[in-house]
Structure formats: structure tokens, C-alpha cells
Amino acid sequence: MKKSKYSTFIAIFIILLFAISNSCKKNNIDPNKVFTFLGDESPQVVVAYPGMGDKNLPRNQSISVVFNQPMNINSCIQSFTVSPQVQGFFEFTDISLKFTPTNQLNFGSYTYNITKNCESSKGGDLKELFSASFTVGEATQAGQFPEVIAINVNTGTIATCNTNSGPRRNIISDSVNDACMGSPNVNPIEVIFSKPMDRISVQNGISLSPSVPFNLQWISDSIVQINPDIAFTARSRISVQLTSTIQDTNGVRLLSPISSSFYVGTLNLVPTLTSIQLATGTLGDCLSGTGVQNDIMLTSVVNACLGNSINNPITIQFSRPMSQAQTIAGFSISPNVTGTFLWSGGDQTLTFTPDSKFTFGQRYTITISTIAISSDRVSFDQNTSYSFVAGGALTNSPIVQAIGVASQGCSNTFPGVGQAAGGNWLAANCFWDSTLPVLGPNSYQFRGGDNGDGTNANCTDVNTDNFRLIFSNYMNITATINAIRLQRTSPPGTIIQLASWNWTDCQLVYPFGCRVVTLAFSELESSCNGNSFFGNAGTGGDFNLSRTDNMPAGYPFYMITVDTSARDTNNLQLGSTFQFVMEGK
Incomplete structure (x- = not known):
């Protein structure tokens, strides 16, 4: 065994x-x-x-x-x-x-x-x-490491972005600041590799920051498109990131991770107002329902119909289809008026019908805030407001309704729209209007046009120190000009003289008069003036204030004054002396 x-x-x-x-x-x-x-x-x-x-x-x-x-x-x-x-x-x-x-x-x-x-x-x-x-x-x-040759994004103007016809630029090699938000149907980011790639590793290795959901579409083995599900946010920076886990079809990984970014600077999908229309006319026209439709975005309306026994609708037109609920939530009218809303025109037209008549002589302001969004969830870029007067012009004493400088988006017609936080000479609206509190002078900054070098180019008038005053009534232009003066309130003192002025928003019938004046001042101490206010023979004068952006912050201050000798065409005096202090920068 x-x-x-x-x-x-x-x-x-x-x-x-x-x-x-x-x-x-x-x-x-x-x-x-x-x-x-x-x-x-x-x-x-x-x-x-x-x-x-x-x-x-x-x-x-x-x-x-x-x-x-x-x-x-x-x-x-x-x-x-x-x-x-x-x-x-x-x-x-x-x-x-x-x-x-x-x-x-x-x-x-x-x-x-x-x-x-x-x-x-x-x-x-x-x-x-x-x-x-x-x-x-x-x-x-094995060959060489795969490389990312290009990351291309759509750029261009609003028109070319919306038609997907703008240039595509490589964010790896270019600094892109005019990228499209997208278009209704197309908004790809194209990634081009040097070699055929492993698709699963690419899917897992690509991300956008801030996070935006997307899907990938392969054009070839070496080209993939990132298709975001939603539009990019206006004025945002988007980063495209590829990790080093991405590999080619032979299993060779990227040598290092890739991160490149672009700035969404073309606001092609931001919704805007295109018109706000309501009925205007005489009391008889309005009562009979034959008032003329006017757009308060284009015309200063002071004779809006008060309403009749049927209705008095306000029709608001948007540039893009809107989200009904959120746009209504972003709508307001001040003083508050209740009413009903009706959508039409593929959600691009909103009609607001007040429940009651407007008050005669009352100014109403319609605002669409950034709560309002388009149907593809793009919000308004900023609060947008327009106003009108019901029943005719105000019969009260005139006031300075708004103030700004000519370089701003400060209206040439009544009324002007100010900004709650103030602003500088490049702001989209005036410095201030009569519905807002007056802030400290540091909140309102203009820029003098004379930088001190005395050249002819420097002596030419610029509009960053040309002040614009908007009055509530049509003004007697002579009496009002004589009531305006400007002085420097911070030492050292200077001698300032009104050099030229221009009236706009004027009525062409008796008793005539105008509501908006743009003023150019000359400062004796400026480099072009010599010993007089208009001493530069080559330019015909220096209609600029001294440029003071080399001064310390919060200095110097200038005050513009309109005294009560200013009168409207009905001989009503300014209700009280108007004074407004600004910082020169």
C-alpha cells in the first residue's frame, strides 16, 4: 500500500x-x-x-x-x-x-x-x-500624449449670435470677452483633440464652471461638441475643464489637466422692452375711446387717458417670449394700481388693464424688474422703468426733476431717470431724479475735460463735464439760464463761468419754452484759458472744467445751483432753490 x-x-x-x-x-x-x-x-x-x-x-x-x-x-x-x-x-x-x-x-x-x-x-x-x-x-x-488643440466658442454681436453666424474663437489661444450667451437652438463649445479619443473618458473628464448641465455630441473621433442645456448667464465667466484622466483610444492620458475660460459679453438672449403703449389725447377723445396710442419709451407722455367705463389698457411689448408668471411678478406700477393681465403674441405681448381710472395730473411709473425672465429662463439685465402723466401736464410750480451729465444715458427729454445708488459720468441713467433721496457728493462723479496739457485736442469741449438739468414744466429759457450757476466748494477755489448751453424737449406752440438744458462751463484756472475764459485761439475757447482724477478720493466737490428766479412759461417760479453737490474725478 x-x-x-x-x-x-x-x-x-x-x-x-x-x-x-x-x-x-x-x-x-x-x-x-x-x-x-x-x-x-x-x-x-x-x-x-x-x-x-x-x-x-x-x-x-x-x-x-x-x-x-x-x-x-x-x-x-x-x-x-x-x-x-x-x-x-x-x-x-x-x-x-x-x-x-x-x-x-x-x-x-x-x-x-x-x-x-x-x-x-x-x-x-x-x-x-x-x-x-x-x-x-x-x-x-503609444505615440505621443494626446493634446487639446482648441476649445472654440461662438462670439460676435447680438445679431450674429442669434443666427449662429458669428466667428468661433479658440479660448486656449485667445482672450474671449464677447462670447454669445447662446441662441434659441445652438450654443456649442467645440473641443478638438490631436488624436482619436476614448469617448467614455472624455464624457467623465469634461466639466463647466459654474456648473451648467450639458450633453456631448461627437463630430468625429477627435472632435466633440459640448451642448449646454441652458443659456449662459450674461456678464459671467465660464471655465471649461478637462481632467488628466481623459485618454486617447490607445489609453494614453492627457499630460496635464486643461482649464480655459471665456467671458459672456454679448447679451444676445437678454430680454428687453421694445414698447409700452397707452392711449393719449383730450378728455373728449379719451372718453369716446378714440385716444391715440403713444409709446412712452419714445415719447414724453403728459396727456395719458384717465380711462373710461370700459378699459384703459397699457400694452407692453418684449423682445423675446417671456415666462408669464415670473414676468407678471416683476411688473409694478407706482403709485400702485390693481388690474388684470393678458398675454398674446406668443408670450411677447403683455396687456395690463387697470381696475380704475388714473388720477388726473399724477405721474405713474411702470417698472419691469430683474425678476422677469424669458421663457428659456434668461432674466432682465437690469430694472427698467418708464413713466407718464395722466390727464395732462402738472400745473404745480416747476421743479428740477432730474440731473446728470451729457455723457450718461440721461434723457434729452422729460422725464429723466436717476439711479438709487448714484453713478459716475458713464452711467446708463442720470445721477438723480426727484423720486430719489439725495446722497452724499461722493455718489455722483463727473470728469473734467481739461487735463492740464494745454493742447488743442485737450481744449476741445467734452461731454463728461456738461451738466444736464431736466425740469418738470416747460421753462422760460432766459430766466432759467440766468438762475443757474456752478461753484467749486472744495479749496482751492476757482472761477467758473457758463460758456454755452443747449435746450431740448421744447414745445413748438405758444407759450413755447423747453424742459431740458445741457450746460458747458469754463474754469478760468484750466490750462487752455490763459488769462480769460476763452483764451485759446486755436479752439475758440476751453469749455471744460479741470480734470481732477489725480486728486485724493472724495475731492474736490462742485455744487450746481438753480435759484427761484427760474420760471416756467406760465411765469410760475421754481418751488425752491435747487442745490446738488458732485465730486469731480
Whole structure:
């Protein structure tokens, strides 16, 4: 019985040796090295695959090692390394271990090692360091690292952005400040790679910041379009980010992450008001329903119909289809008037019908705030207001209704619209109007036109220091001009004279008169004036104030005054002296 078992063991051992020998030959391992364990108690690696110098292996290649005796496998796992580093997991028995990478290997060369700290179950160290190198694929397959050649975005004007006909510019090489918000149907960001890319890694490795949901559309294996689900926010900076986990079809990753940005400077999808129309005319016309429709965005309306027994609608036209609920939430009329709303024209026309008549002589202001959004969820860029007077012009004493400078978006007609926070000479509206509190002088900044170099170009009049006064009534232009003066209130004092003026918003019938005057002042101390207010023969005078942007912040101050000798065409005096202090910068 014992002899039979021994014979069986010998047969199995011979078969095992034969199999190992064949495997060694197949994998270029010297069989003689395998059999050195006979008579040697030191643990050794007898079979390992891949072997030294193996080439053109698949990307899912695992690594297997067989020892000549039972091992402390945990010590062998701890002694095992792969370079470049690869994440993976182990399978093992007492005489073997197998390492399988978690992800597919990149094309290129790898080296794995097992140090002598790998011990047998009896505590003996591995006889010698084991190391083998192999190549996944051919070396020529790996090639160069893939690169991002371009990230192209749509740019241009409002018109070209809305028709997708503007130029496409590369944000990697160009500083882009006029990117489109998008268009109703098209707003792609195009990413061009130098090589065919692995699509899954690209999908997982691209992001936009601030986060915008998007889908990817592949144009070719090396060109992909990012299609955002919504328009970009106006006046925002968008970053396109690609991580280094992105790889080409050969598994070669980007050398480093990419991050490039662009500024959304073309406000092509921002909704705007195109008209606000209501009925105007005489009391008889209005009562009979034959009042003439006028647009208060284009005309200063002081004879809006009060209403009749049927209705008195205000029709508001938008540039784009609007979200009904949110646009109504952003609508207001002051003083407050309740009413009903009706949408038409594909949600581009809103009709507001008041529940009651307007009050005679009352000025009403209609505002659409930034709460209002388009149907594709683009909000108004800023609060927008227009006003009208119901029933005719006010019969009260005239007042200065608004003040600004000519370089602003300060109206040439009554009424002017101010800004609650004030503003500088480049603001979209006037400095102030009579519905707002007066702020400190630092909140209102103009820029003098004379920078002190005395050249002819410098002596030419500029409009950043030409003040505009808007009156509530049609004014007697002579009496009103004589009532206006400007003085510098911060030392050192200067001598200022009114050089020229221009009236606008004038009525062409008796008793005539105008409501808006633009004033150019000359400062004796300015560089072009010499010893007189109009001393520069080459320019015919210097109608500018001294430029003071080299002065400390909050300095100097100028005060414009209109005293009560100013009168309207009905000989009504200004209700009280008007004084307004500004900072020259």
C-alpha cells in the first residue's frame, strides 16, 4: 500500500516538472533555474508570467507568480510592486499569487518586482529579488500624449449670435470677452483633440464652471461638441475643464489637466422692452375711446387717458417670449394700481388693464424688474422703468426733476431717470431724479475735460463735464439760464463761468419754452484759458472744467445751483432753490 502511494506521488511530480519545463520554455525561462529548488530549502519563484521581455501583451494583462513551496502569501503581497504604479487586486493560494489590474493598462512598458521580504511559511526569505519587465502593445502604438488643440466658442454681436453666424474663437489661444450667451437652438463649445479619443473618458473628464448641465455630441473621433442645456448667464465667466484622466483610444492620458475660460459679453438672449403703449389725447377723445396710442419709451407722455367705463389698457411689448408668471411678478406700477393681465403674441405681448381710472395730473411709473425672465429662463439685465402723466401736464410750480451729465444715458427729454445708488459720468441713467433721496457728493462723479496739457485736442469741449438739468414744466429759457450757476466748494477755489448751453424737449406752440438744458462751463484756472475764459485761439475757447482724477478720493466737490428766479412759461417760479453737490474725478 505504501509503495503504491509513493509510486503515484512520483508520477504526479514528474508530470508537474514536465509541465513547468514546457511553460518555462514557452515563456523564455531557463528550465535549469526552475529545478534549482531540488535540494535547496530557500523559497524561489519557479514560474512567472509575463516573463522578462514579453511584448505586445493585451491591456487586460494580469501577472501570475508560482513559488516552489508554501509561502506566507501576505508577506509576498506586501513585497510585490509594479512600476508605473497600477491599482489592482490579488488572488492567491499558498504557493501562488495573481495580480489583476482594476483598469486597463496603458500602452507602454511595465516592471514588477518581488523583494526578498517575501517569506516561506517556515520564515525563510525569498532566495533572491525577482524582477521582470514586459510591454503592453508595441512601443510605437503609444505615440505621443494626446493634446487639446482648441476649445472654440461662438462670439460676435447680438445679431450674429442669434443666427449662429458669428466667428468661433479658440479660448486656449485667445482672450474671449464677447462670447454669445447662446441662441434659441445652438450654443456649442467645440473641443478638438490631436488624436482619436476614448469617448467614455472624455464624457467623465469634461466639466463647466459654474456648473451648467450639458450633453456631448461627437463630430468625429477627435472632435466633440459640448451642448449646454441652458443659456449662459450674461456678464459671467465660464471655465471649461478637462481632467488628466481623459485618454486617447490607445489609453494614453492627457499630460496635464486643461482649464480655459471665456467671458459672456454679448447679451444676445437678454430680454428687453421694445414698447409700452397707452392711449393719449383730450378728455373728449379719451372718453369716446378714440385716444391715440403713444409709446412712452419714445415719447414724453403728459396727456395719458384717465380711462373710461370700459378699459384703459397699457400694452407692453418684449423682445423675446417671456415666462408669464415670473414676468407678471416683476411688473409694478407706482403709485400702485390693481388690474388684470393678458398675454398674446406668443408670450411677447403683455396687456395690463387697470381696475380704475388714473388720477388726473399724477405721474405713474411702470417698472419691469430683474425678476422677469424669458421663457428659456434668461432674466432682465437690469430694472427698467418708464413713466407718464395722466390727464395732462402738472400745473404745480416747476421743479428740477432730474440731473446728470451729457455723457450718461440721461434723457434729452422729460422725464429723466436717476439711479438709487448714484453713478459716475458713464452711467446708463442720470445721477438723480426727484423720486430719489439725495446722497452724499461722493455718489455722483463727473470728469473734467481739461487735463492740464494745454493742447488743442485737450481744449476741445467734452461731454463728461456738461451738466444736464431736466425740469418738470416747460421753462422760460432766459430766466432759467440766468438762475443757474456752478461753484467749486472744495479749496482751492476757482472761477467758473457758463460758456454755452443747449435746450431740448421744447414745445413748438405758444407759450413755447423747453424742459431740458445741457450746460458747458469754463474754469478760468484750466490750462487752455490763459488769462480769460476763452483764451485759446486755436479752439475758440476751453469749455471744460479741470480734470481732477489725480486728486485724493472724495475731492474736490462742485455744487450746481438753480435759484427761484427760474420760471416756467406760465411765469410760475421754481418751488425752491435747487442745490446738488458732485465730486469731480
